[in-house]
Amino acid sequence: MRLVFLGPPGSGKGTQAKKLAEKLGIPHISLGDILRDEVHQETGIGKRIKEIMNAGRLVPDEITIALTQHRIEQADCQLGFILDGFPRSWAQATALDAMVKQLKIELNAVVYFHITEDQVVERLSGRRSCKNCGAVYHVTFNPPKVAGKCDRCGENLFQRADDEEKAIRTRFEVYEMQTKPLIEHYRKMGKLVELDAGKTITEVYEKLIKLVENG
């Protein structure tokens, strides 16, 4: 199963991708996680992109395209993957079309996470993440058992720098300008499936499973 998750920041792509990838036994490829790892490890790329990410803008296409290509060519992606947060621009969508062709594979579906801007702000401002294992929580909608601590590994939770108000607004604008137009591209290709992402985590997951099972 090869899926792409498309939708605004905070629409729940990562939360659902983690659950579904575990169920299907395929990798969850989050470009955001891969890029944050580069920043954390202070690699050459990481140093170039730290400020861009904190401000909520898009990392240059040549970087995200090369990282995605490298990742989906790994052996563990042969049976499928969930691509979360890529593509986010026309150049990235065109590059993904070319990668798929070159690898002689097909995308099963592009799942579009539908949600209002108000819900996105509410979700992102309450998001807390674990630096150690990548688990994602919400102070109200998906709280950890012990406040501020990761359920899985016990590490302290933190608030992402790009989850403060100014960066959230920039990210939403970037989404509207650069990523939203891709919806039509995938609709025309017959790949788009729409998901009402404004419900609870469990409700969205149940709908997602149905969409995936119905092909």
Ligand code: ADP
């Ligand atoms: P994305 O990967 O699309 O940026 P996340 O999966 O990180 O979004 O979710 C953003 C925030 O919203 C997180 O704090 C997460 O716990 C919370 N969240 C995710 N899905 C839902 C939902 N269906 N209802 C309420 N909160 C949610």
Ligand code: AMP
């Ligand atoms: P996310 O974790 O998906 O919210 O992504 C966090 C940040 O990483 C974004 O705001 C961008 O700065 C960067 N990023 C993630 N995916 C991409 C992408 N496909 N293209 C460019 N920048 C990206």
